Amino acid sequence: MAHAESEHEPDGGLTAPDAVRAMLLLMPRVAARVKRIAVPDALAGFQLAPRHLSLLSYLVYDGPMPVGTLAARLEVAPTTVSLMVGDLTRQGVLERRPDPEDRRRTIVSLTSDPATRTAVEHWLANGAAAWQAAFAPLTPTERAVFVRTMTAYEQGASGA
Numbered sequence: 688m689a690h691a692e693s694e695h696e697p698d699g700g701l702t703a704p705d706a707v708r709a710m711l712l713l714m715p716r717v718a719a720r721v722k723r724i725a726v727p728d729a730l731a732g733f734q735l736a737p738r739h740l741s742l743l744s745y746l747v748y749d750g751p752m753p754v755g756t757l758a759a760r761l762e763v764a765p766t767t768v769s770l771m772v773g774d775l776t777r778q779g780v781l782e783r784r785p786d787p788e789d790r791r792r793t794i795v796s797l798t799s800d801p802a803t804r805t806a807v808e809h810w811l812a813n814g815a816a817a818w819q820a821a822f823a824p825l826t827p828t829e830r831a832v833f834v835r836t837m838t839a840y841e842q843g844a845s846g847a
Contacts, residue, residue, distance in 0.1 A: 710840075724814070729806035733778045740814070742771055743797070743807055746781070751796035753786060779803060 701709065726735050745752065745760055754772060758765040772795050775781040779798055786792035797804050822830050 724810075727806050727810050729802060730780075730810065733780055733803075734774070735778075735780070735810075739771065739775065740811065742768070742775075743780075744811055746795065746797050747808055747811055751794050753792045753794055755792070757795060780807065 724740070726733070741761055742757060745757060754768050755765055757772070758768040761768060772781055772783065772793075776783055779800065780803060782796050782798055783793050784796075786794050797807060822833075825833070
């Protein structure tokens with residue numbers, strides 16, 4: 688797969704092989720950075736890990752929601768989300784309450800404890816700020832293409 692020199696498209700874009708090469712070099716650095724996202728000191732007593740970031744992100748940005756909705760958005764089984772929610776509820780990071788419209792459903796939200804809530808929001812803030820800066824110069828269409836591309840990559844890399 689040797690490639691002597693980089694070839695750019697006439698519009699300033701990258702050829703497919705150059706884009707693949709760039710992403711193969713970039714993605715390990717991105718993955719390493721994500722793995723190093725430190726849990727804030729204020730949350731050190733909790734058993735939180737980067738895998739909790741997606742679940743907490745939905746609750747911070749979209750507000751309280753049923754377990755089934757969280758599972759669908761995270762693309763995991765409801766039992767997986769229920770286990771995570773149960774664990775995070777026992778630790779005081781999340782709260783569960785019955786849905787007033789359907790008592791069979793449980794609504795999940797961040798804790799009402801201001802210190803824990805603020806610490807969770809700060810944990811997510813750096814990543815959100817980096818994405819906002821990266822997306823700022825793009826058009827809505829370019830953002831959509833990027834998100835679809837990353838989704839396709841994730842699905843292809845997982846063998847889905």
